[in-house]
Amino acid sequence: MTGRGDPARGLRGLLRRLAGDRRGSVITTFALAAPVIAILALGAIDLASVSSDKGAVQDVADAAALMAAKQLGMADNNGLAERTKAVIAEQLSEMSNRLTYQTTVTPDTAAGTVSISIVANRNSFFVNMLPPGGWNFTIVANAQQMGTTPLCVLSFGQAKGEEIGLKDDSHVQAPGCLVQSNSDITVAGTSGISAGTVQASGLASGAISPTPQTDAPVIPDPFASMTIAPMGASCTVLNQVIDALPLVLAPGIHCGNITVKNSGSLTLLPGDHIFQKGQLHLQDGATLNGSNVALIFGPKAAFQFVDTSIIRLNGRQQGAYAGFVILTTRDNTQTFEISSSAARELVGTVYIPSATLAVSGSAKVADQSAWTVVVAKSLAMDKSPSLVINKNYSGSNVPVPDGVGPVSAANIRLVN
Numbered sequence: 001m002t003g004r005g006d007p008a009r010g011l012r013g014l015l016r017r018l019a020g021d022r023r024g025s026v027i028t029t030f031a032l033a034a035p036v037i038a039i040l041a042l043g044a045i046d047l048a049s050v051s052s053d054k055g056a057v058q059d060v061a062d063a064a065a066l067m068a069a070k071q072l073g074m075a076d077n078n079g080l081a082e083r084t085k086a087v088i089a090e091q092l093s094e095m096s097n098r099l100t101y102q103t104t105v106t107p108d109t110a111a112g113t114v115s116i117s118i119v120a121n122r123n124s125f126f127v128n129m130l131p132p133g134g135w136n137f138t139i140v141a142n143a144q145q146m147g148t149t150p151l152c153v154l155s156f157g158q159a160k161g162e163e164i165g166l167k168d169d170s171h172v173q174a175p176g177c178l179v180q181s182n183s184d185i186t187v188a189g190t191s192g193i194s195a196g197t198v199q200a201s202g203l204a205s206g207a208i209s210p211t212p213q214t215d216a217p218v219i220p221d222p223f224a225s226m227t228i229a230p231m232g233a234s235c236t237v238l239n240q241v242i243d244a245l246p247l248v249l250a251p252g253i254h255c256g257n258i259t260v261k262n263s264g265s266l267t268l269l270p271g272d273h274i275f276q277k278g279q280l281h282l283q284d285g286a287t288l289n290g291s292n293v294a295l296i297f298g299p300k301a302a303f304q305f306v307d308t309s310i311i312r313l314n315g316r317q318q319g320a321y322a323g324f325v326i327l328t329t330r331d332n333t334q335t336f337e338i339s340s341s342a343a344r345e346l347v348g349t350v351y352i353p354s355a356t357l358a359v360s361g362s363a364k365v366a367d368q369s370a371w372t373v374v375v376a377k378s379l380a381m382d383k384s385p386s387l388v389i390n391k392n393y394s395g396s397n398v399p400v401p402d403g404v405g406p407v408s409a410a411n412i413r414l415v416n
Helices: 007-020 022-070 077-091 405-409
Strands: 099-108 113-122 135-145 151-155 164-166 171-181 185-187 192-200 240-243 246-249 252-254 258-261 265-268 271-282 287-291 293-305 310-314 324-328 335-338 342-359 372-381 386-388 412-415
Touching: 022 077, 022 099, 022 113, 022 135, 022 412, 077 099, 077 113, 164 171, 164 192, 185 192, 240 246, 258 265, 271 287, 287 293, 293 310, 293 342, 310 324, 372 386
Parallel strands: 151 171, 151 372, 164 185, 164 372, 171 192, 171 386, 240 258, 246 265, 252 271, 258 271, 265 287, 271 293, 287 310, 293 324, 293 335, 310 342, 324 342, 335 342, 342 372
Antiparallel strands: 099 113, 113 135, 135 412
């Protein structure tokens, strides 16, 4: 027998009333579910944030892999790996309050690949309790050079006569390099071209090794968008003859003819040397020295390196013309002549977009350079010179500009 004060009977009655009261059911259900809903909502926000960070880390890894792949062969693998890690650390610095990670960079110069692995831990909103220890994920990025033959010689003129032309007993030696003409390649007499790859957008004839590819796609001017400093509005023409004496020339704008002869010497101090007018003429055993220099020739200026003149030029290491040793303005249509028997050090990029590089004489040219790149409207060679194009990009402090060397010739892409 139960009475009014029976606790069990009272609880059963309360439950029946709650079951029959829809409002009570909703309130009770919500009260019970609220903590779960809050946890799910916070978890969704946390998961979205983690997903965003994971995507950002992937973007950083992809960009770093592409950057490193472009630099394969220009530095030793250990140095390249350390620089790539430093770039990644800088890019991820904004996440340092919530992200810890370990980065592994594996460059393989022989295979033309760079692999990057980032093992990361991301804090969670729940004091690393959900999930335990925070969020862990691994990011992988792989980049590969699809073609590893660096572009070393480019004659990008496409009109008739704007070609690579060799006659008599002249030679181009460019082991491991790409030699490309956007027009024809004509090798006559006992002349020859030996390179890693030889391509012509037109026809190719003569002694060329390996067998050239003809009807090749045109390679556009890799520096077409580069701004070449305009010449000064005016300058005083000062013709100079350096005869058996030394002269040191500071960077700046030079006007007039400069002739160095009879074992005289001209030393160019580091910087940009703008030859606005006149000829730079080296002859009779004269010497031209310059380290960390760019020689920029205006529309009415050119050079002639002839006889037994000694040429030792190393290009700019920094600044707007980093990687270049000789440039011309785009309206310069002169012929630039190298017929010296001792023009053996020419480190950097020779860029004469509307002019012809004429190599003559009977000696090796640029053979003592760590690396040389020639980009010209046309290349003409006669008599018996040998133009030697080396590609030891890590053997010099002169950087290779984007657009040539291994950066351009290789089609860099991300791979799985």
